Amino acid sequence: MPVEDSNRTVAAILSTPGRPLLVYGTVLPWHTDKGSAEKARNWEEQYRVIPMQGREWASLREQYPDVDLCVAGDLNMNLGGPRYYGTREGREMLRAALDAAGLVCVTETERVPAGKLHQGPIDHLCVSAPLARRSKVHDAWEGVDAEGVHLSDHSGVVVEIEER
Numbered sequence: 001m002p003v004e005d006s007n008r009t010v011a012a013i014l015s016t017p018g019r020p021l022l023v024y025g026t027v028l029p030w031h032t033d034k035g036s037a038e039k040a041r042n043w044e045e046q047y048r049v050i051p052m053q054g055r056e057w058a059s060l061r062e063q064y065p066d067v068d069l070c071v072a073g074d075l076n077m078n079l080g081g082p083r084y085y086g087t088r089e090g091r092e093m094l095r096a097a098l099d100a101a102g103l104v105c106v107t108e109t110e111r112v113p114a115g116k117l118h119q120g121p122i123d124h125l126c127v128s129a130p131l132a133r134r135s136k137v138h139d140a141w142e143g144v145d146a147e148g149v150h151l152s153d154h155s156g157v158v159v160e161i162e163e164r
Helices: 044-063 088-100
Strands: 009-014 021-027 068-074 103-105 123-128 135-141 156-161
Touching (some): 021 044, 088 103, 123 156
Antiparallel strands (some): 009 021, 103 123, 135 156
16 A cells, blocks of 8 residues: 555555454654754654654545554654653654544553563554554563563564454
């Protein structure tokens, strides 16, 4: 399925036991991401991209009203909990874009089982409100192996969505 920014995003409609699910995968810019600008200041590229993607999420909801929407990926900010990564402005922009598209982030820090992560995740799953009501974070883990070897600066999360 075509997307506005094929360097950062991908989208597909999947068959599920209930309604079809449109999955929109993304990597939002990080603090030093310069994008196509040579002299972009820290976070400037994220502030440019969030509204653009938010408009696309809202447009997809309008184009496919009988399909649930899931935005998943590295959003490069924690949501909820104490500040870890990202900016207040970026979080506000993201929350506004999610609200405008009728999406709920089901991987906010407070939804992760206590004690699973040292810091809130920066990789998230945001779904249509009806799916969010049936969703919960089932498990989460740090980006290290059993011997404590650092594998990634990203944690893992598993979200369960109950069938209707």
